[in-house]
Amino acid sequence: MAKDYYAVLGIDRSATQEEIKKAYRKIAFENHPDKNPNNKEAEARFKEASEAYDILRDPAKRENYDRYGTADTMGGAGFGSAEDIFSHFGDIFGSIFGGFGNVNPNAPQRGADLRYNLAITLEQAFTGDTVTIKIPTTENCSECEGSGCAKGGKRTRCSYCDGTGEVIQKQGFFRVSTPCVACRGTGETVDKPCPKCKATGLTETMKTLSLTIPKGVETGVRLRMEGEGEKGTHNAPSGDLYVILSVKQDSRYIRKEEDLLIVEHISFIDAILGAKKTIQTLHGEKEITIAKGTQNDDTFVIKGAGMPFLRNPTKYGNLIVQYKVDIPKHISAEQEKLLTQYKELDAEKPLQKLKNVGKKIGKAMGLTE
Ligand SMILES: [Zn+2]
Ligand SMILES: [Zn+2]
Known part of the structure; x- marks a missing residue:
């Protein structure tokens, strides 16, 4: 979340330009570096207040900040700015496309991030509804408790890849690394595989999550649910779940x-x-x-x-x-009669107007009172 510039200046969201200026001047005066030599705290306050003032003094920047939490007036309502509201995107691509590479398969690996598209109604975007979603997830196999071995079986170092989990192949000048097929990149094989999970130690299941939609969301807003992505391996943290919202077109609004x-x-x-x-x-x-x-x-x-x-x-x-x-397509005889009367009345108007104009001209020429 971006900084709350109103809180920085200690003012209300409805503050006037004058109140903003006053609040900023007070903080700037008290924390000015000239008055507070070597005071890091005062320096930080001063900088923070200047940053806030720079945004809030400018009506266009302020409006944008109020709407999107950023002063970037180029942002607009598009996907880009909405995305920034729930930032923390640093590693989403890293973890999706990171793949195997030369990573030791037995080293803990963070679970992959997941994406979920959620369409909501305009009413839900209005009230900030709480919805439940079902997403596929993996959990430790209940049969083998995640070991991948059937009863009496054990895990041993994969002889095909020598426990590295990858196989290096030469293709011309290139050395290409692919996950070992024998152990599926885990570096270990199971002598008696668990029949339920086929030695992966994991089973697929669905989990239900409750999600509160922020009021006023628009299509393209992403919500991040920390730790709700795929499970990590060897106790590494799970990935995150990104819920991409789209607001359905309303029949009325x-x-x-x-x-x-x-x-x-x-x-x-x-x-x-x-x-x-x-x-x-x-x-x-x-x-x-x-x-x-x-x-x-x-x-x-x-x-x-x-x-x-x-x-x-x-x-x-x-x-x-x-x-x-x-315009009514059918009217009663009575209505038609009345409208005809209206029409006749309306036709008289130009004549009345002409009379009025005549009067004015007469008056102007001094012919009439
Ligand atoms: Zn192997
Ligand atoms: Zn199993």
Whole structure:
């Protein structure tokens, strides 16, 4: 996790620019190196505060930091920035592609990292649901307790590779090392193999894990579950499990980062006369206002009724309601009569307008009052 710049400056997440500046100045003044010669602690405080101030004073950087926990404005909402939130990727490739090489097979080897793709609904991303996942895993064979030997059998050094677990072959100029086939790279063979695990000492099984989805996640966010990957050999630590999240497309909401868009159908009468309506949102029921003379595609914004910000789940994006004006395909005879009246009324308007214009001109020319 990145540093909490707000905590560094001792301010609230809603702090104003003025409050940020004030907090920084105070810390910078008290811990300035000129005032605190040879004081490493003060120096560190000073540096930390400067770093925090540099980000939070800049609205664009601050916004990015609030959302993604990084001030890198180039990051955007893409995979790259989301990935950095749960960093610690240092050795993922190392352990996957490390393979055998010239490693002593009997030396402890960290288990491989595993990847699990998890698709969640928008609601789950909204509430930060806890889900259970089932992943394949290996455990010590129950029959032989991991030894790989059947009753009365024993493990002996592999004679084919002389216990190294690898076989070196010459191919032209190259020396190619491959895992020994006889002992499967373990350096040892079993005289009486365990029938259940076929001498590997391991059996495959499924394990159930509980996982809490952080509020506000987007597609591409990775969650790391330490030690939930493949088992290590010879008591080496297990690998990690990386859960790659994808948020399924919702039938009702269109998501744009933290904002949500919904389409609301309204009658042409409501569009003309204006109305109030209650709609269901992720935040419960909300009232929307249809202004008099609403046009197709006009929008109404409900502030704070969108998705939570991943970095600051107490903050929410907006809900944008887009109106679609419905024209009825069938109307009753009564309605048709009334609308015809309306049409006639509307036709009179230009004449009235003309009269008004006439009046104005007359007035301007001093002909009328
Ligand atoms: Zn061997
Ligand atoms: Zn076994």
